[in-house]
Amino acid sequence: MHMYTPCPPLIGLNHSQWSKTSLDGSVCRSCHPHDTSTSALPSYTMRAGRGLVLIINMEKFVPQDPAASPLLKDRLGSEKDVKTLTDVFGDFMGYKVEVKENLTKRQLLDFLLHVSARDNRQLDCLVCVVMSHGTEDDIFCSDCIKLPVSEIVQIFKECRQLEAKPKLFFVQACRSRGSTDRSGNSTTSTAVVSAAEEAMNVSGPRGHTGEERSHGSPTTTTTTMANDSDIFVGYPTVPDGDAFRNPDGGAWYIQKLCSALRHLIPQHENLLSMLTKVNKEVCDIGQGQVQQTPQSQYTLTQRLVFPCPVCHKCRCFRSGDSSLRNPTHSDFGGSY
Numbered sequence: 001m002h003m004y005t006p007c008p009p010l011i012g013l014n015h016s017q018w019s020k021t022s023l024d025g026s027v028c029r030s031c032h033p034h035d036t037s038t039s040a041l042p043s044y045t046m047r048a049g050r051g052l053v054l055i056i057n058m059e060k061f062v063p064q065d066p067a068a069s070p071l072l073k074d075r076l077g078s079e080k081d082v083k084t085l086t087d088v089f090g091d092f093m094g095y096k097v098e099v100k101e102n103l104t105k106r107q108l109l110d111f112l113l114h115v116s117a118r119d120n121r122q123l124d125c126l127v128c129v130v131m132s133h134g135t136e137d138d139i140f141c142s143d144c145i146k147l148p149v150s151e152i153v154q155i156f157k158e159c160r161q162l163e164a165k166p167k168l169f170f171v172q173a174c175r176s177r178g179s180t181d182r183s184g185n186s187t188t189s190t191a192v193v194s195a196a197e198e199a200m201n202v203s204g205p206r207g208h209t210g211e212e213r214s215h216g217s218p219t220t221t222t223t224t225m226a227n228d229s230d231i232f233v234g235y236p237t238v239p240d241g242d243a244f245r246n247p248d249g250g251a252w253y254i255q256k257l258c259s260a261l262r263h264l265i266p267q268h269e270n271l272l273s274m275l276t277k278v279n280k281e282v283c284d285i286g287q288g289q290v291q292q293t294p295q296s297q298y299t300l301t302q303r304l305v306f307p308c309p310v311c312h313k314c315r316c317f318r319s320g321d322s323s324l325r326n327p328t329h330s331d332f333g334g335s336y
Contacts, residue, residue: 043270043303044166050124051095054115057082058132060102063144072133072144077247081172081254085129088258093265094309095127105141112155120161125304127168128152131254134173136239149233157227166304168271170234172251174242232298234275236282244285244292253294256281261306271304272296 059078063069082099090097100111112128120126130152132139138146149171156167236243236253245251260274260281269277279294286292 041303046124046307048307049094053089053095053097053127055099056130057101058142061144069144080250084258088261102142104143105145105147116155116159125166129170131172136175139173168232172254175239177240229299229301235295238293238295252282252285265306266308266310
């Protein structure tokens, strides 16, 4: 039986102190992804630096056909979320991060298809974060044309080199079915914006969002299992709900997600446990004045525990990308 030592507490430690921990070569729990002594489920293989993160941010919207498309307000302040996501997934976790902004529907699909067609054999995990206005099942591209979230997911379901590997999608967008403009009051001195994620002022026709969509039928039951498993989709709100964003501080959901990753990865929390805590944190922000309840959908078949980038002597650190940059003490802080 392995003897585990937890990662050192982060708060109050500087980088030189981290470097002196685990000098006996002992390893943390996350270094044994297939050890089942603490869980009935095995864990995905997750090595440091072996992840790709796609950040898609739609901030500005220019309709191709103003007479037939909704007029969407620019998402002011969304650059705060891009920076926070890049800091956490890139600088802290050591994943490769690619940022794309203000893509048309065609440009977004071309980019995702290009990524899916790459040599992805070295990846242990794919993360795709899409931030925009939205409806219940769709996001809007910068040309104000809707793209179903299911189409984004489907592209990577069909990537053979990502089979049996976790594919995580986080969608920061409102999921309102109607065309009303709803906004919430901030619990701080800074305004918080909502309404089709900041306010969708619709002057043209809106398509029905509940239609069935076909992506082709798999030939066998085995293929269906392979394609549909190992998927996680996180939404900032339930259907017909609004996703709130502080123009000065970023979106509630994205900021709480990033805070959880920073503080709970070193505690070896699995993804679903993290997201449960994120749900609670986001629900509490409105303090009864406004309500936002995140929702997750997943077909994960194993536990997902991200490798701890702080344990320099751990196998999970040594087996990953040597270019992984060390976090600084100032990176840490929050409610976890």
